[in-house]
Amino acid sequence: MKAILVDPAKNLVWSDVPDPVIKADEVLVDIHAAALNRADLLQRQGKYPPPPGWPEWMGLEVSGVIADIGPEAAQNSTWQIGDAVCALLGGGGYAQRVAVRYDLLMPIPRGLTFAEAAALPEAFATSYLNLFIEGHLQAGQTAFIPAGASGLASVAIPLAKAFGARVITSVLSEPIAASIRHLNADIVINSASEDPVAVLGREFVAGRPIHVAMDCLGGAALGQSLPFMAHGGTWILISTLAGTTTEVPLRDLLTKGIHLVGSMLRNRTPEMKARI
Amino acid sequence: MKAILVDPAKNLVWSDVPDPVIKADEVLVDIHAAALNRADLLQRQGKYPPPPGWPEWMGLEVSGVIADIGPEAAQNSTWQIGDAVCALLGGGGYAQRVAVRYDLLMPIPRGLTFAEAAALPEAFATSYLNLFIEGHLQAGQTAFIPAGASGLASVAIPLAKAFGARVITSVLSEPIAASIRHLNADIVINSASEDPVAVLGREFVAGRPIHVAMDCLGGAALGQSLPFMAHGGTWILISTLAGTTTEVPLRDLLTKGIHLVGSMLRNRTPEMKARI
Known part of the structure; x- marks a missing residue:
């Protein structure tokens, strides 16, 4: 898939990265929108690395559609493939897809666009x-x-x-x-x-x-x-x-x-x- | 009863004060021993007044024997007149008797003297x-x-x-x-x-x-x-x-x-x- 990486000159570069592989308690989200936070700007400057276990690229919150569900995530939640969701991430939102624990997802509130919903979780x-x-x-x-x-x-x-x-x-x-x-x-x-x-x-x-x-x-x-x-x-x-x-x-x-x-x-x- | 008051020259004076009257949720304790804390020294210097509802004289912890029990205290606890106890006070331990909420009393641990037990609650x-x-x-x-x-x-x-x-x-x-x-x-x-x-x-x-x-x-x-x-x-x-x-x-x-x-x-x- 594609993700936005930061090159040594601090430019954002549309790059190829490996597709995320979901764990048993995770859900795969096809990302439609990602929000921009001050934390992203700090991360771009090299001052705010993502916590362990998250992709290295920026993006703390996204909205999108569920594309796959791990077995444990399916058992412990009512999420279905095709659900429109927004999610709080440790990082990795500036990409086409992200793997997220099922309990970090929220449904998109009625009437909101994907772009609007992507700005909700962090704040x-x-x-x-x-x-x-x-x-x-x-x-x-x-x-x-x-x-x-x-x-x-x-x-x-x-x-x-x-x-x-x-x-x-x-x-x-x-x-x-x-x-x-x-x-x-x-x-x-x-x-x-x-x-x-x-x-x-x-x-x-x-x-x-x-x-x-x-x-x-x-x-x-x-x-x-x-x-x-x-x-x-x-x-x-x-x-x-x-x-x-x-x-x-x-x-x-x-x-x-x-x-x-x-x-x-x-x-x-x-x-x-x-x-x- | 008698209590130890601080006079304007900061002397401790063995003085007459009104007997405490217990409320429904309180127990009357005949004091056998009171401990000395740094807080007492500060209070003597006028720097550490007792919290509202407590006697004005010093003494944050005591041991003694239960002399009377309010009706609510009797209903909500197993305390009996004659029980040897120690207690955490907001103040008022340098006296012959003190009224204490029933749930601020503890039994004296086996083998301890009244003097030893009086030094336990605060620490x-x-x-x-x-x-x-x-x-x-x-x-x-x-x-x-x-x-x-x-x-x-x-x-x-x-x-x-x-x-x-x-x-x-x-x-x-x-x-x-x-x-x-x-x-x-x-x-x-x-x-x-x-x-x-x-x-x-x-x-x-x-x-x-x-x-x-x-x-x-x-x-x-x-x-x-x-x-x-x-x-x-x-x-x-x-x-x-x-x-x-x-x-x-x-x-x-x-x-x-x-x-x-x-x-x-x-x-x-x-x-x-x-x-x-």
């Missing part, structure tokens, strides 16, 4: 894992989800709102703030004119601490924000776009019983991914 | 909570428990060993290292002659990362040690004796899925304490 799984499994976000609590214009936030903010949480986000400019109004966040901080940490501090003083943060930025602001968390709150770091170190105020961590957690979806076990 | 509950409930320590994993000569470590190290873990601890001098040999830690770092962080780094390189830390020190060494943790490891901060800030390497936190957790026993709910 929804990342949001659900971090907000609800790692963070135990509850209705009535406050979630801080910075970088509101990211693809991830476009899923995470409505998801948190749908579960009854209050949402604070941040963006880089007023036009971007306007562009995400439909996501319906309760507070959109324009970080060009306001320091997000100062806003979180003001909210805390007003009795509205952060219960769960899903933070792709990190950097100095992370440590500065921890004092404004609720007792028992969880700060989940999912990327370090704003800096790779932070000064943590340990008395706040201690007396509030805060959990500071590093969380990546990609390196989770297939069992954990299936649970999500 | 065992702190160790169990952090190593096993927060840290999920498993047989074959490595626990880092610094300050090996502390009262807490005298319980935590044998407990971790009994559950099949490897234990690394640290002490301030060679004579202290000798004095805790009976605790049977696998590695005792004499921090007068060796930097504990360097030892953890050496262990990591040798394929023996830390899975769980129960750390009463904090400070710069905390952040410096995080790169030497195992994937999915948990670093539990229980006090900040060595410093109240640390620089956290966020890429290590992220890529290893490390949990950095602040954990205090005293401010947990009674339900959580009963679970421990």
Whole structure:
């Protein structure tokens, strides 16, 4: 089959690779669409190798049609050849076919195209894992989800709102703030004119601490924000776009019983991914 | 009844206070012995007030004899008037009597005196909570428990060993290292002659990362040690004796899925304490 490989000059090259061979608990998917994630860009730069057992080429999520089913996968699921599905992958989506464990597939929601469905698994799984499994976000609590214009936030903010949480986000400019109004966040901080940490501090003083943060930025602001968390709150770091170190105020961590957690979806076990 | 209060000059004063009145789910304990914890010393200095609902005087753990039982406590337990017990308190142990929820009492282990039994609840509950409930320590994993000569470590190290873990601890001098040999830690770092962080780094390189830390020190060494943790490891901060800030390497936190957790026993709910 064909797959898109990265050559030494970092060009994407339409190349021949061996066809995938499914294991007993796997399903073969004829790929119709694959999504582009920041992780793919990092992988192209050689900074983010796929976890063991996955193809070396890029692509964390795809949609397509089931072409074959292993015996164990057939026994443990209701998948049929010809079903339209989307799937969360450890890698290998930039290709014509991929072998996936049966429990990492989802049906395509009614009314969505293959292209739309290919963009669902990574953002929804990342949001659900971090907000609800790692963070135990509850209705009535406050979630801080910075970088509101990211693809991830476009899923995470409505998801948190749908579960009854209050949402604070941040963006880089007023036009971007306007562009995400439909996501319906309760507070959109324009970080060009306001320091997000100062806003979180003001909210805390007003009795509205952060219960769960899903933070792709990190950097100095992370440590500065921890004092404004609720007792028992969880700060989940999912990327370090704003800096790779932070000064943590340990008395706040201690007396509030805060959990500071590093969380990546990609390196989770297939069992954990299936649970999500 | 009498209780030991702290006067404005920080003296302990044998004083008259109202007798405790038990609620339906409480038991009245005639106190025979109370233990002394570092938390009591902090409370005496005015730095560590008891959580809501507990007497204002010191004392986190006691032993004694049951003198009365509330109706709900009688219905939900097998406690009898006259039973010898020890108990975990939010405060109020430096007195003749205390009212305690029935599920915070434990029988006195066979062969122990009241004085010995009074020293059990806090150290065992702190160790169990952090190593096993927060840290999920498993047989074959490595626990880092610094300050090996502390009262807490005298319980935590044998407990971790009994559950099949490897234990690394640290002490301030060679004579202290000798004095805790009976605790049977696998590695005792004499921090007068060796930097504990360097030892953890050496262990990591040798394929023996830390899975769980129960750390009463904090400070710069905390952040410096995080790169030497195992994937999915948990670093539990229980006090900040060595410093109240640390620089956290966020890429290590992220890529290893490390949990950095602040954990205090005293401010947990009674339900959580009963679970421990």
